[in-house]
Amino acid sequence: MAINLQTPEVEIRENRLNSVLSYQGSAKDLCAKSAQRLLPCRDNSFNQCGDCSAQRAFLHIAQIRDTAVVNHGPIGCAGDFAIFNAQFRGGCRSKGYPVENIRALSTNLQERDTVYGGGEKLAETIREAYRRFHPKAIFVNTSCASGIIGDDIDGVVDAAEKELGIPIVPIYCEGFKSQVWTTGFDAAFHGILRKIVKPPKEKRADLITIFNFVNEDVFTPLLAKIGLKAKCLVVHSSIEELERISEAAATSHICETLGTYIAKGLEQEYGVPEIKSPPPFGFAWTDAWLREIGKITHKEKEVEALIQSEREHVEQELAELRKKLEGKTAYIVAGASFGHSILSMARDLGIEVVGITGFHHDQRFDNEDDRINSLKNAITCAGDIQNYHVCNKQPYQLINIIRALKPDLLLARHDNMVILGTKLGIPSVYVDDANLAVGYAGVINTGRKIIQVMQTKNFIKNIAKHVKFPYTDWWYQQDPFAFQRGELGE
Ligand code: SF4
Structure with a gap:
């Protein structure tokens, strides 16, 4: 399936990858249905919380060192500036770059702009970003508001590019456009591929x-x-x-x-x-x-020698970790494919995985090659996974799933999921730095972290004793996907 770089907007995951946001069953069943693209991407009847594609796009483009971002939306859409500024500064420090702030401005769209249009404000803000930061490129992030009022972003961007002589890259990532927030990654990469990447001068x-x-x-x-x-x-x-x-x-x-x-x-x-x-x-x-x-x-040849020496290097510690973790069960909560990567490490550590929740599921991948079919690889690694769920982080569902399975551990990719597990009294491991989990040493790093977290078991149980969730006993007795299936009405 070819990617179309002629259009300024990325095709959303629901259309491109037949992504789904809700599923309950087994990994093998999901894999078989996905191969035939049998699952529709339905709207959830309601969402308790949500996330936004614009944030996923901003995460990447705002942290390029010599760029600036203009967020074309109301000031509320700029709420994530602070999060990524802290992340960027920390990374600059650890990687030895000068510690700087991200360079991001908001056009601060107001009610008046939604009537008369925000094009002029956008042109002014792009000029202001250039004046303040002298970036090598400027990215323009769209928002729900700019999408609804239909501002001519391309027109403003083309004019600004001629005026300033640097690439001005529109990133169409309106939050309402896709229910799958990772569409924002694709939107950022679409813009980079279209307007930043150049043909090779050398290989x-x-x-x-x-x-x-x-x-x-x-x-x-x-x-x-x-x-x-x-x-x-x-x-x-x-x-x-x-x-x-x-x-x-x-x-x-x-x-x-x-x-x-x-x-x-x-x-x-x-x-x-x-x-x-x-x-x-x-x-x-x-x-x-x-x-x-x-x-x-x-x-x-070099690779075979590397595999052998790296494996030998960690062999003894792996055996010790497996001994300590023997008989432990875990539930995994992560964004789609990364949950499968955690599964692969958990298996090496001898942990029994009793289920997985992925935040969405892509029924196909951009490069249709089974070697990168993440779910298929997970099944090859661990066999069928009963209790496979797709749920876009809705706590009311996750609580019922996890309470029913009673795992010894929760292995989670996102911090808010770790908080949820802790409130349930389950030692919860935050796999935050994915790179530290990479390779043979990564399995050892992850195993050490799990052992550390398990030592806090009594502390976590104590926290759970003092937590009051807003759910009734009635809800705890329901199937977590009953609303999605329409069994409990709207
Ligand atoms: S783009 Fe839309 S969904 Fe995203 S923060 Fe702004 S208003 Fe919210």
């Missing part, structure tokens, strides 16, 4: 581009052992580095949900191959990932 046969979040660069030391270089993107990169990603030997990512759109785009437009394997979490998946890199870079 760099030793460079692997890795799309990830704000985390530690564990890829550089690992790949250096076989004479390769890694470049982690997009956060903390520069516009020049992004312009040149077409020159890499291959593209990889830490998660299919995050990276398949840009990987597909680079393969389609510039012939940069995507690493067609599961991401490097857990022993077998890391083996497969390294072997695929070895094949592309003609370093098969």
Whole structure:
């Protein structure tokens, strides 16, 4: 399925990947239904909470070092500036860059602008961003309000580009457009592919581009052992580095949900191959990932030697961790594909996974290759997973799911899910820095963290004693998906 870079707007996941937001059953059943695209993406009858594509787009583009972002919306849509500013500053410090703030402005659309249009305000704010920050590029993030009033963003952006002489990149990420908030990742990458990436001037046969979040660069030391270089993107990169990603030997990512759109785009437009394997979490998946890199870079022998030495290095500690974790059960809560990566590590640590909740599910991937079919890889790794759920983080559902299964542990990718698990009295592990979980050492890091969290068991039980949830006993007796199936009415 080709990506269309001629249109300014990304095609949303519901249409492009047949994504769904609600499912209850088993992993094998979901996989079989997905292969035939049998599941419709229905509106939930109500949502207790939600998230927004614009935030997912902003996360990436605002943390490029020499850029600026103009958020074209009411000031409320800029609520995430503070979160990502703190994240950006922390990352600058740990990576040795000058510690700076993100460069983001809001057009602060008001009621009056929704009647007379916000185009002039947008043009002025783009000029102001240029005057204050002298960026190499400016991204313009849209919002629900700018989408509803139908501002001519392309017209303003084209005029500003001529006036200022730098790329001005519209990112169409209105929150209402897609119910799948990760569409925002695709919207950001769509803009980068259309207006930032340039055709290669040279080919760099030793460079692997890795799309990830704000985390530690564990890829550089690992790949250096076989004479390769890694470049982690997009956060903390520069516009020049992004312009040149077409020159890499291959593209990889830490998660299919995050990276398949840009990987597909680079393969389609510039012939940069995507690493067609599961991401490097857990022993077998890391083996497969390294072997695929070895094949592309003609370093098969070096890769085999690396696999052997890295495995030997952690063998003893892995055995100790497995002993300590023997008999433990866990429930996993994470955004779609990353839950499968946690599963892969949990299996290596000898933990029994009693179920998974993914925040959405893509019935297909941009690069239709079964080697990157995340759910299929999870089934190969762990067999069928009973209690497989897709639920966009609704606490009222998750509470009933987790209470019924009573796992010893909750393994979660998002901090708010860790809070939920803790309130339920379950030791909950926050897999926040995905990169520290990468590779063979990553399994050990994750195992150590789990042991640490388990030591807080009594403390967590004590917290749970003092928590009062707003749900009635009636709700606790209901099937968590009864509303979705329309059994309990609207
Ligand atoms: S873009 Fe829409 S959903 Fe996102 S923060 Fe603004 S108003 Fe809310």
